[in-house]
Amino acid sequence: MPANEQFELTLPAPPLSGEAPLIPARMVNEFVYCPRLAYLMWTQGEWSETGGDTVEGRGAPMRTSTSPARPCRRRKRSKPRITADKIVSRSLTLSSTALGVIAKLDVAEAEDGVVTPIDYKRGKRPHVAQGAYEPERIQVCLQGLLLEEHGYHVEEGVIYHYESHERVQVVLDDALRAAARTAVSDLRLTVSQGRIPPPLKDSPKCPRCALVAVCLPDEVRALTGSSLAPRLIAVPADEALPLVVQSQHARIGKEGETLKITDDEQGETRVRFIDISDVALFGNVSITTPALSALFEREIPVIFHSHSGWFRGIAHGLGHRNVEVRTAQYRMSFDEASCLRFARDLVAAKIMNQRTILRRNWRGEPEERQAVLDRLRAARRSAGNAARSAELLGLEGDAAATYFRAFSGLLKQPDTEGELAPFRFESRNRRPPTDPVNAMLSLAYAMLARHLTIAVASVGLDPYRGFYHAPRYGRPALALDLMEPFRPIIADSVVLSAINTGEVGPNDFVVATTGTALTQAGPPPLRGGVRAPPVAGNDPPDLRLSGQHAPDAFGAGPPALAVSAGGAAELSPLLAALRREFGRIV
Ligand code: SF4
The missing domain is CATH 3.40.1350 (Trna Endonuclease; Chain: A, domain 1)
Known part of the structure; x- marks a missing residue:
């Protein structure tokens, strides 16, 4: 044996x-x-729509995730005689x-x-x-x-x-x-016995299994000492996007497999359920009970905001009923050694991704670039060996300072008279951001945090109990933990791309002594340049929600980013870009 x-x-x-x-x-x-498959399905309530x-x-x-909604021809059953x-x-x-x-x-x-x-x-x-x-x-x-x-x-x-x-x-x-x-x-x-059976060993059943992405058989085996390299997992892309409804007095009802949004000025808009990841309602928007029921049945959350964008609450279906997952999360969150091990990996991955962004987008002098890359490589190694959380926090802060000192080298060189003049970047600032680049970064981080909060809750974890970010009232610590590695390669990458390709221009921002905000019209290239999720209405609110949810501003102080009227419409394309990037990576 x-x-x-x-x-x-x-x-x-x-x-x-x-x-x-x-x-x-x-x-x-x-x-x-x-x-293991039966245990995951029967005891833990896991199920995959991906077939x-x-x-x-x-x-x-x-099957693919969209197949249930497609009209399908009924195959003739050969009836018993x-x-x-x-x-x-x-x-x-x-x-x-x-x-x-x-x-x-x-x-x-x-x-x-x-x-x-x-x-x-x-x-x-x-x-x-x-x-x-x-x-x-x-x-x-x-x-x-x-x-x-x-x-x-x-x-x-x-x-x-x-x-x-x-x-x-x-x-x-x-x-x-x-x-x-x-x-x-x-x-x-x-x-x-309440003990999940071990995964099958290098079984040909696993790549075809509906729950392979939940079970992670090869990865679990690798953690217990298997020398076999984990096989690649094909995860289908999630094409669903948020539906933002901000037209005042709009009414939302259910019609077949769609949500029907009726607005006195704009008429009717229909959106298929399979295209919706979550529904965000702003102000005086009403939704019928059948529509809510259909959304909850499909585990699509509905998020309510005031007219001015303050978060009021969230409604969702029964949610994930697997208490074992949350129990394990809480148990681990009280174990300092486990938290440190997890946090070390998060920070090391974040620094590695910052380095990747610098390597790929650098526009400055090659010698300068190499010096920054070397510093980040050393920081990553140190993070992987940190002995205490406080030490890790210090290393992460130093790496962030190095990264953002070099960040201006990733932007197209500003032409004082030209379009890129406002996109100078000197340092990271927030609460509120004082320049367009920082405003866009805060916005992208806020969207990422919101997205991860929903994602974490949807798989049965408690977003408010993390392993690296300390628990604080109202702060989704686990979502903030998990977003660390994705900040550079999703949020920063989208912002850099929007600026360097000219998707945003100087006329898309209002700079005031109290901070910088997107204008009412917003950046048209962003709206047209990506496949925006359905947005109903054009009477947009002040989207202070993003400031409330920005990881930089949780807890106290003014919003990290006050997006002026029109904000929600502009958030959606940016979020769409974020979600697409996120889906591809995960
Ligand atoms: S992936 Fe393999 S081990 Fe895991 S549940 Fe499916 S068949 Fe079982």
Whole structure:
């Protein structure tokens, strides 16, 4: 036995009680396929809309995240032949407390006193020894056992494959019945122990698994000493974007698979649910109960702001119900060594990304560039070895100072008379920012923080409890932790690109003694240059929200950035660019 493995003592599953939840037969199927997959789905409530191998049909083509909304042609089912002696029942739900199982049978056929469960699967019939894979055979066997529990006589089950229109007979012999009962017992034992099973080892199932991005099998194995390099994971891009509605007296309702926004001046706008990541409402905008219900069902949050942009609250569906994730997060957040280890990686990654941005965008003298790159490389190494949080904070601050001292070298050289004159950068400033470059940086960081706050909450973590940023009332510390490595390569990169390509011009800003703000019209090239999310209305508020949420300004003091009227309209394209970058990286 390898030195790092332990003997496992096999225990019987806890006795069935009336309180124990019945296990769906399809979950037993998942358990036989991979115990970890069943645990993630059944105990932790994880599910991926991106498809992959599932109980619906292993080997079937992967669905994409948009596929559920596309109109699809209904494939003709080959209906079982019905004779005078045959009774066919569809969508029959059966359960048994003795078995501890519940199942929804696609079809049950009764003929000559014998009942046969038929389970429909996508895809073609696999060419394997017993005509079907073990998990599917066990699932249909459990359906047969349930029928028997209800007094029917069952001899075999059938698996019907949509794509090849083939029926595979599964004889319910003693060996299969015993395997099905053992699988149920093992799943119940695994769940009762509250310990997630280890991932499969270098399995060909994993790249096709629907939950590979949640499970991270190779990465988990690597952390426990495996010498195999983690395989690449293909994560589909998330194309959904925020929907910002700021037209006063606009009304939002549901119409089919779309939200319908009605505005007296602009008429009607329809936006598909699958194109929406979250809905931001400003001021006097009303939304109907069916629309809210449809959004919550799809786990799309709705964020309410005052007319002037102050954050009022957020409404969302049931959210992630996996308390295990939050428990582990809180436990780790009280462990100083774990926090430091995590923070070291975050800061090292941030410095590495700052270095990458400098390397790629430098426009100054080569010798100067090399000196800055060397300093950042040294800072990154030191951050990786920091012994205390305070030391890490100091190293991060020094690296940021080095980076922003060189930041002007990334901007096109200003022409005093020309378009680029306002885009001088001398140092990072905030609360409020005093020049256009700092205003755009603060805005981009604020958007990133908001995006990560929503993302963190949507996977069941508490955004307010972090590992590096200290907890402070109202501060989403975990979102701020996680955004550190992304600041340079998403926020700074978008700002540099907007300036250097001329997407923003001097007329897009108002500079006053109290700070710098985007103008009402905003930068037209930004609006047209990126695929903006749907924005309804043109009576925009003062978007102080961004200042409230800016990581620089959490807690106290004036907003980091006061975007003047028109702000929200300009935020959306910038956020769209941020989101696209973010999606590509993650
Ligand atoms: S990725 Fe592999 S180990 Fe993880 S749940 Fe899926 S099949 Fe199991």
